[in-house]
Amino acid sequence: MxxxxxxxxxxxxxxxxxxxxxxxxxxxxxxxxxxxxxxxxxxxxxxxxxxxxxxxxxxxxxxxxxxxxxxxxxxxxxxxxxxxxxxxxxxxxxxxxxxxxxxxxxxxxxxxxxxxxxxxxxxxxxxxxxxxxxxxxxxxxxxxxxxxxxxxxxxxxxxxxxxxxxxxxxxxxxxxxxxxxxxxxxxxxxxxxxxxxxxxxxxxxxxxxxxxxxxxxxxxxxxxxxARVGGERLEITLEAGDDTSKAAEVLAAHGHGEIHLARARNSLSVPVSDGARRLAEIVRDLDAAGVHVVDFGVRRPTLDDVFLTLTGHTTAGETEEDEGREAA
CATH class of the missing domain: 3.40.50.300 (P-loop containing nucleotide triphosphate hydrolases)
Known part of the structure; x- marks a missing residue:
């Protein structure tokens, strides 16, 4: 440039x-x-x-x-x-x-x-x-x-x-x-x-x-x-209070990267290949494991995914007071 x-x-x-x-x-x-x-x-x-x-x-x-x-x-x-x-x-x-x-x-x-x-x-x-x-x-x-x-x-x-x-x-x-x-x-x-x-x-x-x-x-x-995040992500949301460990085991078998857990929403996500084609198979495995899924889907990466991948936290990871102290 x-x-x-x-x-x-x-x-x-x-x-x-x-x-x-x-x-x-x-x-x-x-x-x-x-x-x-x-x-x-x-x-x-x-x-x-x-x-x-x-x-x-x-x-x-x-x-x-x-x-x-x-x-x-x-x-x-x-x-x-x-x-x-x-x-x-x-x-x-x-x-x-x-x-x-x-x-x-x-x-x-x-x-x-x-x-x-x-x-x-x-x-x-x-x-x-x-x-x-x-x-x-x-x-x-x-x-x-x-x-x-x-x-x-x-x-x-x-x-x-x-x-x-x-x-x-x-x-x-x-x-x-x-x-x-x-x-x-x-x-x-x-x-x-x-x-x-x-x-x-x-x-x-x-x-x-x-x-x-x-x-x-x-x-x-x-x-x-x-593109730096790559591919698609499978995201599932469980019923409130449900244990996420069984769901994590199923996602680990189908995904090819680190599983991210959003505790506030009781949801998990993982990078997948051909997610849409394999969605029915993943749902069957979750059902067989006794996991109660209230929402699921395959989506393309967002800028939030980019930030999470690059920094390990989301853009809302700090408070407004932190910015005020920065320039105090």
């Missing part, structure tokens, strides 16, 4: 907070007009990376450029070329929704009418038109989140950085965000998206970087990453 084609380039980023290594040689690359999804659990280093890339934090070592500007040497110039939506809404609660957006437009030197038109379009896009004249302090958490996202899009910047943008949104609002992101990318915007929502990464990302422990442990398209 030619470095001149990159809208986002980060190499060897490190950052330590006391005894905690938040980043341990993080590399990220995104071509112009694409979406790079950074996928990982809270505490993996995603937010620390975002703060460095948006000039809010200086790395201990390594380098990064956004839209051709160095995040340390050219910090002041860079801020005019990026948009940022963080994990928490950053709007003025003593202004109305419309006033917030129009103010941002004027700060970016839009004319009054252009700022008003842009604000009206974004309010409609994020289903906030009816609340546009209300003070933001009267908004619900989800409404504030939508307004914060709209604020980051007032100028349609060449590079947009979204840090878990749809956390806490209802499905309808999440879909609206996805559609706006897709429109921006079609128009040439480069997006860096951190997320824990696997469906979000699957839909939006041109490439995905899987992050764990402060470094990228795998990178590629969604299909490339899924």
């Amino acid at each position: 030619n470095g001149n084609d990159l809208a986002i380039r980060a190499e060897g980023l490190t950052k330590r907070f006391g005894s905690t290594e938040a980043l341990r040689g993080l590399d990220l690359h995104a071509e112009a007009g694409t979406v790079l999804a950074v996928l990982g659990p809270n505490g993996a280093g995603k937010t620390t990376a975002v703060r460095i890339l948006t000039t809010l934090l200086k790395p201990d070592s390594g380098c990064a450029e956004i839209a051709g500007f160095d995040v340390v040497r050219d910090a002041a110039k860079l801020r005019a070329h990026i948009g940022l939506t963080g994990q928490y809404a950053a709007v003025d609660e003593h202004l109305t929704g419309r006033e917030n957006l129009e103010l941002i437009g004027r700060l970016y030197h839009l004319g009054r009418r252009d700022a008003q038109r842009r604000a009206a379009w974004l309010l409609e896009r994020f289903d906030l038109t009816d609340a546009a004249g209300r003070l933001v302090k009267t908004y619900s958490g989800g409404m504030r989140r939508r307004l914060d996202l709209a604020a980051s899009l007032v100028m349609a910047p060449p590079v947009l950085i979204l840090d878990e943008p749809t956390t806490g949104l209802d499905p309808r609002s999440r879909l609206a965000v996805w559609e706006v992101v897709e429109e921006l990318v079609t128009a040439g915007t480069t997006v860096l998206l951190t997320t824990q929502y696997l469906e979000e990464a699957d839909r939006l990302a041109t490439r995905i970087a899987v992050v764990d422990g402060g470094r990228v442990i795998a990178e590629g398209t969604s299909d490339e990453l899924k």
Whole structure:
């Protein structure tokens, strides 16, 4: 990949907070007009990376450029070329929704009418038109989140950085965000998206970087990453409280990899070959072993399977407090 084609380039980023290594040689690359999804659990280093890339934090070592500007040497110039939506809404609660957006437009030197038109379009896009004249302090958490996202899009910047943008949104609002992101990318915007929502990464990302422990442990398209897991997986769910040991013995005879047990759902899964063709045989063996199956099926790998295979845990493996301590 030619470095001149990159809208986002980060190499060897490190950052330590006391005894905690938040980043341990993080590399990220995104071509112009694409979406790079950074996928990982809270505490993996995603937010620390975002703060460095948006000039809010200086790395201990390594380098990064956004839209051709160095995040340390050219910090002041860079801020005019990026948009940022963080994990928490950053709007003025003593202004109305419309006033917030129009103010941002004027700060970016839009004319009054252009700022008003842009604000009206974004309010409609994020289903906030009816609340546009209300003070933001009267908004619900989800409404504030939508307004914060709209604020980051007032100028349609060449590079947009979204840090878990749809956390806490209802499905309808999440879909609206996805559609706006897709429109921006079609128009040439480069997006860096951190997320824990696997469906979000699957839909939006041109490439995905899987992050764990402060470094990228795998990178590629969604299909490339899924190919690393390989094949199909047989998944069965047992009646609540049933012993899983007999089921595990049957699956071990038919599968060709490690059996994963999800205790919360009392389900097991294992990689299989020709799973659909052998499904009847597996069901007969489970029945003969006295295993009471309430659900079963063969499915293709998901990004959750990829993350589980690469890290040994799912994207929900840590808490939000862990991420807060990371950047404390």
